[in-house]
Amino acid sequence: ILFLIRNPKDLATSFYHFSNGVSTLPSYETWDDFFTDFMMKKMPWGCYFEYLSAWNKYVDDENVMTMTYEELKENPVLGVKNIAAFFGISLTEKELQIIVERSSFQSMKKNSQKTHGAFGDILFRKGGVSDWKNLFNEDQNEKMDKAFEEHVGGTKVGTKLKYEVYCKA
Numbered sequence: 310i311l312f313l314i315r316n317p318k319d320l321a322t323s324f325y326h327f328s329n330g331v332s333t334l335p336s337y338e339t340w341d342d343f344f345t346d347f348m349m350k351k352m353p354w355g356c357y358f359e360y361l362s363a364w365n366k367y368v369d370d371e372n373v374m375t376m377t378y379e380e381l382k383e384n385p386v387l388g389v390k391n392i393a394a395f396f397g398i399s400l401t402e403k404e405l406q407i408i409v410e411r412s413s414f415q416s417m418k419k420n421s422q423k424t425h426g427a428f429g430d431i432l433f434r435k436g437g438v439s440d441w442k443n444l445f446n447e448d449q450n451e452k453m454d455k456a457f458e459e460h461v462g463g464t465k466v467g468t469k470l471k472y473e474v475y476c477k478a
Contacts, residue, residue: 311392312364314470315378317357318441318453321347325444326434328353340444348452358460365464375469382438385409 315323325343328334334353337343350356367373374395381388389408393400400408410416414436417424421433445453461467 310367310373311395312367312373312375313378313381314361314364314375314466316438316441316470317361317457318445318450319378319438320357321453322441322444323434324352327432330430344445344449348456358456361461361466361470362464365461365466368465368469375466377470379438382414382436385413 321344324347325337325340328343329336335346337346346352347357350359354360364375368375374392376388376391386405386409389405389412390400393405414433418433418436421428421430425432457467457471461470
């Protein structure tokens with residue numbers, strides 16, 4: 310199992326835009342309204358922090374590989390190599406480069422009309438890291454940091470996310 314996790318701040322930012330683009334999900338007039346619901350665990354698929362916490366018990370399982378979205382963005386070649394090795398797949402350099410190129414956010418966004426139809430425009434928005442800085446105010450940033458610490462701060466999942474997101478930023 311590849312357990313791919315993402316900075317909770319960027320996840321919230323991305324889900325805010327996503328939910329406003331999908332008619333079957335609640336939409337929000339303001340970021341502040343969304344943030345309140347996110348922190349109050351009123352998301353359609355539950356609380357992200359509880360999700361991360363629940364997965365923590367599997368982190369040491371030899372059949373689970375935990376990776377962050379940020380790791381993949383920072384070094385996609387190494388990320389794909391590590392994923393392939395984990396699944397026991399050997400790749401030539403050419404195959405590796407093709408996979409890295411075709412799985413890049415830019416490539417998937419470019420092909421999203423073919424692969425996902427009109428939904429592609431909603432699914433593939435920016436694909437960046439640290440977009441949360443465009444929405445979060447100082448108070449929201451502090452609340453998110455506090456919730457992170459309370460739910461997963463001392464866990465292996467939390468430590469991995471904290472290192473990738475906060476120490477490398």
